[in-house]
Amino acid sequence: xxxxxxxxxxxxxxxxxxxxxxxxxxxxxxxxxxxxxxxxxxxxxxxxxxxxxxxxxxxxxxxxxxxxxxxxxxxxxxxxxxxxxxxxxxxxxxxxxxxxxxxxxxxxxxxxxxxxxxxxxxxxxxxxxxxxxxxxxxxxxxxxxxxxxxxxxxxxxxxxxxxxxxxxxxxxxxxxxxxxxxxxxxxxxxxxxxxxxxxxxxxxxxxxxxxxxxxxxxxxxxxxxxxxxxxxxxxxxxxxxxxxxxxxxxxxxxxxxxxxxxxxxxxxxxxxxxxxxxxxxxxxxxxxxxxxxxxxxxxxxxxxxxxxxxxxxxxxxxxxxxxxxxxxxxxxxxxxxxxxxxxxxxxxxxxxxxxxxxxxxxxxxxxxxxxxxxxxxxxxxxxxxxxxxxxxxxxxxxxxxxxxxxxxxxxxxxxxxxxxxxxxxxxxxxxxxxxxxxxxxxxxxxxxxxxxxxxxxxxxxxxxxxxxxxxxxxxxxxxxxxxxxx
Amino acid sequence: xxxxxxxxxxxxxxxxxxxxxxxxxxxxxxxxxxxxxxxxxxxxxxxxxxxxxxxxxxxxxxxxxxxxxxxxxxxxxxxxxxxxxxxxxxxxxxxxxxxxxxxxxxxxxxxxxxxxxxxxxxxxxxxxxxxxxxxxxxxxxxxxxxxxxxxxxxxxxxxxxxxxxxxxxxxxxxxxxxxxxxxxxxxxxxxxxxxxxxxxxxxxxxxxxxxxxxxxxxxxxxxxxxxxxxxxxxxxxxxxxxxxxxxxxxxxxxxxxxxxxxxxxxxxxxxxxxxxxxxxxxxxxxxxxxxxxxxxxxxxxxxxxxxxxxxxxxxxxxxxxxxxxxxxxxxxxxxxxxx
Numbered sequence: 001x002x003x004x005x006x007x008x009x010x011x012x013x014x015x016x017x018x019x020x021x022x023x024x025x026x027x028x029x030x031x032x033x034x035x036x037x038x039x040x041x042x043x044x045x046x047x048x049x050x051x052x053x054x055x056x057x058x059x060x061x062x063x064x065x066x067x068x069x070x071x072x073x074x075x076x077x078x079x080x081x082x083x084x085x086x087x088x089x090x091x092x093x094x095x096x097x098x099x100x101x102x103x104x105x106x107x108x109x110x111x112x113x114x115x116x117x118x119x120x121x122x123x124x125x126x127x128x129x130x131x132x133x134x135x136x137x138x139x140x141x142x143x144x145x146x147x148x149x150x151x152x153x154x155x156x157x158x159x160x161x162x163x164x165x166x167x168x169x170x171x172x173x174x175x176x177x178x179x180x181x182x183x184x185x186x187x188x189x190x191x192x193x194x195x196x197x198x199x200x201x202x203x204x205x206x207x208x209x210x211x212x213x214x215x216x217x218x219x220x221x222x223x224x225x226x227x228x229x230x231x232x233x234x235x236x237x238x239x240x241x242x243x244x245x246x247x248x249x250x251x252x253x254x255x256x257x258x259x260x261x262x263x264x265x266x267x268x269x270x271x272x273x274x275x276x277x278x279x280x281x282x283x284x285x286x287x288x289x290x291x292x293x294x295x296x297x298x299x300x301x302x303x304x305x306x307x308x309x310x311x312x313x314x315x316x317x318x319x320x321x322x323x324x325x326x327x328x329x330x331x332x333x334x335x336x337x338x339x340x341x342x343x344x345x346x347x348x349x350x351x352x353x354x355x356x357x358x359x360x361x362x363x364x365x366x367x368x369x370x371x372x373x374x375x376x377x378x379x380x381x382x383x384x385x386x387x388x389x390x391x392x393x394x395x396x397x398x399x400x401x402x403x404x405x406x407x408x409x410x411x412x413x414x415x416x417x418x419x420x421x422x423x424x425x426x427x428x429x430x431x432x433x434x435x436x437x438x439x440x441x442x443x444x445x446x447x448x449x450x451x452x453x454x455x456x457x458x459x460x461x462x463x464x465x466x467x468x469x470x471x472x473x474x475x476x477x478x479x480x481x482x483x484x485x486x
Numbered sequence: 487x488x489x490x491x492x493x494x495x496x497x498x499x500x501x502x503x504x505x506x507x508x509x510x511x512x513x514x515x516x517x518x519x520x521x522x523x524x525x526x527x528x529x530x531x532x533x534x535x536x537x538x539x540x541x542x543x544x545x546x547x548x549x550x551x552x553x554x555x556x557x558x559x560x561x562x563x564x565x566x567x568x569x570x571x572x573x574x575x576x577x578x579x580x581x582x583x584x585x586x587x588x589x590x591x592x593x594x595x596x597x598x599x600x601x602x603x604x605x606x607x608x609x610x611x612x613x614x615x616x617x618x619x620x621x622x623x624x625x626x627x628x629x630x631x632x633x634x635x636x637x638x639x640x641x642x643x644x645x646x647x648x649x650x651x652x653x654x655x656x657x658x659x660x661x662x663x664x665x666x667x668x669x670x671x672x673x674x675x676x677x678x679x680x681x682x683x684x685x686x687x688x689x690x691x692x693x694x695x696x697x698x699x700x701x702x703x704x705x706x707x708x709x710x711x712x713x714x715x716x717x718x719x720x721x722x723x724x725x726x727x728x729x730x731x732x733x734x735x736x737x738x739x740x741x742x743x744x745x746x747x748x749x750x751x752x753x754x755x756x757x758x759x760x761x762x763x764x765x766x767x768x769x770x771x772x773x774x775x776x777x778x779x780x781x782x783x784x785x786x787x788x789x790x791x792x793x794x795x796x797x798x799x800x801x802x803x804x805x806x807x808x809x810x811x812x813x814x815x816x817x818x819x820x821x822x823x824x825x
Contacts, residue, residue, distance in 0.1 A: 035543030132700035173575050176687040178606060178661045187581050190608065191573020218719060314699075315715025320542075323692070326715065327549060327791055339721025401578070404570050410720050442689060450702055 007018035007351070008051045011044075016059040020255040020366045023063025024283045026073045027396020028201045030060035031320040041075075041457040044334045046347070053328070057321045057420060058358040060267055061300050062106040066370050069095045069102070070377050072387050073204040078266040080199060080431050081150070081274045082296035085289040090209070094212045095374040096229055101235035102297045103367030105248060108241065110359035112252035113305030116387075118352050121313045122341065124260060124306075128316065130463055131261055132447040138456065138467035139261060140430070141413065143268050145471050147432040149478030150275035153424060161425045162417075165433020168193050175438055176445040194435035197406045201413025202427045204393040208386050209418045219385035225458055231369055234363070240287075244294060247277060251295040252302040259303025259319075260310055266436055267301040273299030279474075279481055293335070305355055312336055396405030492532040530767050532588050534565040538586070538594030540579020542572045546711075546793065547755050550623050553787055554757055555788035557778040562770075566593075575599065575660070577609045580774045584615035585684040588760040590767035596758040598664050601811040604663050613807035615629055616758040617768060620775045621798035621806065623788065625709035626729035627658075627672045628739065630722050633700055640726045640745045643705075644676050651682040652794070656705040657694040661687045661821045665707040667814055668728055668822040672707070672742065675749035680821040698722060710736055711792030729750070733794055752794070756803055772800055 015037075020031035041049040060366065064076030069090035074080040090098035097361060116124065127288050150157050171182045172192025183189040251273035258269035272295035278288075285291075309321035310344075315336040330335055335342065341348065397410035417427050451457035459465055492634040537555045541547040548570065555566040576599040586592035596616055604612045611697075615781035630638065644765050647654055658665030666687075670680045683705065687696040691708035698706045699721055706713065710733060716722045727739045742749050757775055759768070777795045778784060788795055798806055819825050 032543060035548070080615055129699055132702035172573070173608070175689060176661060178608070178687075180608060187574055187609065189578050190575070190577050194573075314721070315719055333790060335718045336715050337721075347614070366773065400570055403571065403578070404575075437538075444690065446686055446697075449684070 003414045005047065008047050008354065009395055010356075011048040011052040012055045012354060013361070015055035016358060016361060016366050019059035020063045020370055022056070024066040024370065025392060025396060026067055026075050026204055027399045029076055029194060029196060030057050031230050033060055040174055041328050046328070046334065047350065049328055050325070053321070053325055054351065054354045055358045057304055058301060058355070059362060061304050062103060062362055062367065063370060065099060065102040065297060066374050069098045071204070071296050071385065072207055073389065074199060075437060077196060077199060077431060078270045079205075080428050081271040082292045083428055085292040089293060090378065094232055096232035096371050096377050097236055098293065099367065099371040099374060100233040100260055101240065101293050103233075103363055103371070104241050105294045105297035106301040107253040107359045107362045108248050109255060110301035110305055110362070111356055112249070113256050113302035114352060114355040114359070114433050116256050117305050117309055117355070121309050124309050130462070133443040133450065134458055134461050134464040135359060136439065137443040137468060138263070138437045138464050138471065140443060142467055142471045142474070143271055143436050144432070144440065144472050146275035147429050149482065150271070150278050150312065153426060155478065155482050158331065158429050159426045160434040161420065161427065161429035165430040166437040167294070168198065168430070169195075169434045169437030170441070172469070175442045188403065191310035193409055193434070194400055194406060195431055197400055197410050198413045198434055199431050200393050200396050201410035202364035202430060203418040204389055205414030206417030206421065208390050208393070208430040210416050210421070211386055213380065213418070215293050229372065229375070233368055240290060241294065242293060247291055248282040248298045249297055251277065255299030255302030256306040256359030259306035266300040266307070269303035270296040271432060278349070281477055302358065312340060338428050378432050381457075489671065493651060499784055511552050514720065521626070530770055531564040533591060534594045535562070535590070535789070537566050537568045538583045538592065539568055539570045540576045540583070540595060540597065541570070541649045543570050546623075546625070547595055547597055550788055550793060551602050551757075552753050553784055554622060554778060557618060557784045558774055560781070561774040561777045575603065575608065576592040577603060577611070577714050581609065581614040583758065584611055584760055586760045588617065588762040588764070590759065590771060593757060593771070596756050598725045598752075598754045598810070601807060602664065602667065602818070603813050604660060605822060605824050613804075615761050617763040618801065618803040618807065619757045619759060619771055620779055620801050621754060621756045622794055624736055624752040624796040625711055625716060625794050626733070626750060627665055628705050628710045628724050628727040629672070629712065630698070630706045630708070630717070630724045631704060632701070632725050633721055633722070635704065637725065638723070639746065640742065643725060646677070647678060647682050649732050651678070652684065654688050654704040655709055656683050656684050657686040657688045657697055657703040658691055658708040659688060662818065664751070665691070665821070667817060668707045670817050670823070671751055672728065672747065673758055674817065674820070675742070675747045675800050682709050710739065711794070712791055713794050726816055735789070754796070757803045768800070782795055
């Protein structure tokens with residue numbers, strides 16, 4: 001193997017640790033971790049730079065779950081979809097078990113995604129080629145519809161939360177016509193409200209306000225099992241995963257399909273997969289939470305791998321990370337596209353092997369280490385943990401754009417979340433609305449302009465029609481399930 | 487062996503006293519922030535420099551600016567920290583640089599948008615709010631179509647537009663963005679009206695190219711470096727580049743000027759300081775930026791990443807920005823792109 005050596009392995013391990021830290025801290029995203037690595041990547045061989053990037057992105061997406069499990073703050077938007085479930089699981093059954101499921105699902109999902117990347121890259125990529133703005137519009141509609149029924153409580157309240165999120169997403173310069181909206185002559189608002197900043201406020205800072213308001217009420221971890229760490233982290237989740245292998249397979253495939261659409265990526269993949277799971281939930285199933293976490297966590301890692309499919313085979317980046325990877329490729333004189341598969345097979349195989357290794361190493365090295373730290377932190381008295389959470393919220397919100405204004409936005413979102421929670425409105429849907437709102441708006445406008453405002457054109461293309469039918473199916477099933485649950 | 491080491495590390499972290507760590511972190515932060523107060527009068531640069539980038543990490547502006555920052559570090563002997571101030575279609579970052587103290591410790595990337603944003607009425611900022619130091623890269627726009635499109639030359643494309651005005655559509659970036667203006671200028675120079683090829687807005691070159699391949703639009707006017715991967719993959723063909731002469735990396739792509747259409751335009755990135763930079767600091771920076779621009783590693787890395795390098799010193803850059811600003815103002819008004 002020309003492209004495989006110990007330096008690559010070392011890069012993989014170090015990259016994974018680095019990704020671990022970035023993923024776990026809210027506000028420091030996987031994209032930022034990779035972007036900060038670029039100046040170093042310039043001077044490195046591709047056989048060292050690429051494994052490091054793969055490890056950073058794969059591990060960061062898993063590590064996003066660590067914040068959810070300790071403090072109900074998702075480290076990355078891809079973790080927000082199953083936040084409540086993972087947090088409650090970590091409180092009742094222990095963080096080792098919660099993160100064990102998360103790591104196990106991530107590893108298996110990532111490997112399934114990689115296998116599809118190996119065997120189907122060119123074939124799957126031709127599917128992605130068919131996607132124009134009409135199809136993206138329907139993907140956004142599908143994601144939003146899934147979000148309405150994904151909440152445990154009232155669908156109507158979930159819809160209201162979603163609309164609040166979409167309203168937030170309209171702040172700033174209109175993405176298609178360039179008209180400034182809701183900016184109140186403040187240049188900071190021209191860029192819109194960043195959904196990661198909002199996420200930190202909605203989940204992190206809201207937690208602080210909540211505890212200040214409730215006072216000294218003890219939120220101790222409940223009777224956690226005292227079994228050995230190995231048993232809690234590996235064996236119990238593994239048994240569970242083997243039992244629910246169809247959930248893992250289905251969610252990973254969902255993740256792959258959503259992840260390979262340029263611009264959709266891991267965030268939306270995990271939403272769709274965990275919503276499907278939550279809608280299938282039966283009454284009196286004690287493992288509902290476990291299953292939702294498993295579905296979400298395997299789909300987002302599968303999506304990380306499948307985002308490479310259009311990048312490698314078409315030269316079109318599936319998400320921001322692969323966009324950076326394409327830059328590194330070009331810099332090193334490697335041109336992505338169909339020719340790559342004939343000209344550079346050894347490079348491709350080293351990429352595939354790195355993906356699989358990164359996902360396997362997730363279990364014993366990165367996953368176990370973070371879960372052990374999480375298990376310790378969860379026992380720290382909450383009053384001390386809250387101080388640290390406030391600090392991380394402020395630093396994290398500032399770090400996104402290096403803007404003090406964003407810190408205020410974050411704090412404001414905390415207040416919004418505090419009020420909404422009092423009324424029983426789910427918060428994750430607000431984030432979903434902020435993520436999908438711009439995609440929906442933009443693709444609607446582009447499609448309309450393209451077809452000269454002929455609304456029938458939204459139903460004329462076969463893939464678009466299929467996505468619309470899927471949306472209707474979700475509405476029908478969702479209404480029925482919700483009706484049955486009362 | 488591995489498992490012994492692992493559990494040792496885990497135990498070590500477990501035992502670390504949480505409060506102690508927190509106090510340590512806070513005191514380190516305090517000590518470092520005090521450093522700024524005691525500034526002695528020493529020659530520039532005596533402390534780290536901040537380099538503001540108005541666009542997100544990962545893009546062409548970010549990549550070239552980070553390379554410039556790393557290289558400048560070598561010639562100035564001080565750390566140069568890149569800070570992304572994104573948002574508002576570039577307004578936020580450009581505003582932050584213009585408002586910084588002109589002492590040479592805040593530099594930044596000023597991009598082609600500074601000659602467009604104020605025409606659109608999004609800000610009052612213009613090129614006069616900065617002290618220009620040097621132009622780094624200038625990527626010319628190009629005219630790219632689907633590989634299956636019936637036109638193989640610019641003449642054939644122009645004929646097709648003339649025979650059925652308003653039928654073909656172009657894309658590449660947001661409305662009023664640099665590639666939109668490239669379209670307007672091209673149509674103007676070819677004797678056509680801007681409504682003959684309507685603009686379909688997109689969030690950058692990649693989604694526009696996706697539309698081009700999927701058959702949603704007919705023409706993309708993004709730069710050659712952005713379409714290069716798809717060109718090599720045999721998905722698209724580039725009919726012309728909007729440069730004064732052919733690019734050395736793409737000798738097979740003719741220029742518009744060769745084909746009798748007098749128009750060239752590019753997306754550029756420069757390095758600037760806030761307006762009112764003292765002369766001594768300016769001279770020092772001028773020469774450091776010049777040396778960095780001529781640095782072999784710098785040139786090689788950026789060229790390989792697909793950028794077209796173009797160095798212009800401070801005075802030339804100032805003239806260049808002024809000319810760009812004026813010509814775009816006229817074009818954008820004609821095309822109705824001003825709000």
